[in-house]
Amino acid sequence: MRLESDPVCGEVDLTATATELARLARAIADGEGFISSASASSPDRNTLAGVEVRTAPGSGVRIALDAQRQTLVISGDPGSRAVLAENLQAMATAEDGGHLHIDYFPEHPYLMAGSLPLVVNSPHGGMPAGLYPELAVPGGLGEALAREAARHGHAVGPMEPVEGFAPAAAACRVRGKAQFAVYATNDDERELRIEISADSGWPWGAFGSTDSLAVVAAILHEWCEGASIGQLRRAWTLLTDDPLKAAPPGRVVSTAWRLTLERSRMIRLGDAELAEALYAQPALRVFFPWPSHGQFSLLSSTADPFHNELPRVIPTIDGLWDVVAEGSAQTRSRVLGARLSAGEAAALVAANIPAGSGPAIEGGWPKRESTP
Incomplete structure (x- = not known):
């Protein structure tokens, strides 16, 4: 153990x-x-x-x-x-x-x-075998990738574990300061998530998502052969410059939550305890997590223009949380609860979801047409 x-x-x-x-x-x-x-x-x-x-x-x-x-x-x-x-x-x-x-x-x-x-x-690895049967090998995802590359006559070199993840759930290949990381952390649908950092080590290089281990092995082989981030993006349209753009259609919100809970450096990160407490409320998981300046909002759209209908959670100076309902042109913002724990704040937000709100739409909130 x-x-x-x-x-x-x-x-x-x-x-x-x-x-x-x-x-x-x-x-x-x-x-x-x-x-x-x-x-x-x-x-x-x-x-x-x-x-x-x-x-x-x-x-x-x-x-x-x-x-x-x-x-x-x-x-x-x-x-x-x-x-x-x-x-x-x-x-x-x-x-x-x-x-x-x-x-x-x-x-x-x-x-x-x-x-x-x-x-x-689990003793059997990070993900259900039904979704990732080829990962049920002693070396997990890294060995599975090496085997898949070898099937096509390629060598991808030694794969390394990713800190904080089981071998079946993540693996990476290091080249100088650059890193090619692959994650199989989605236990609802089969998904292999790719994160490639730049040669300088800058994390915002390329991001992608696919259900094919062969595709990941092919991209990894080209990267190991020296292909640049730009060359990879041009050759593989699934690669983008943003992890949320790389999310499959219909999974932007769930991807944002997963990256938030995994404490990924690729996404805005708020308070970890508060994020966990909000996610523990099933009714809140359909909204887009948006921490900013210490506050935490749950939005009804995933891109600009953003739309906020739910109460916001705002930090207090003594490490607790206030829950504030958004105001409008006709009404002022109002405090629904003050000096709450993370769990209490999350429960209060869930209890004050406006009727008809959610789930969040992918993309920007549609603009209303002006009345003549």
């Missing part, structure tokens, strides 16, 4: 075999035990020594980090622990890949407020 703490996203990533996950599930159900991490012999600032399970009074499960001991602590009452144990056991026995996101949101069925977000990776 491997445990990694991500101080930027404020979550812990857990990767384990099916046997290790089943053992952890049993310990959580029993309310006691310590499961050591494979990195315990050489921990660093972000790797953890293991998971400790405790019984605790009260209602709910709390997931916390004991920074001094570099240990993840899971505690709670028997009923709540049993639910979490069942979820982990289901992940251990499932035949497909995927991720289990254990994040608190208001009225969560078993997690306590303040619990540390935990991402549990």
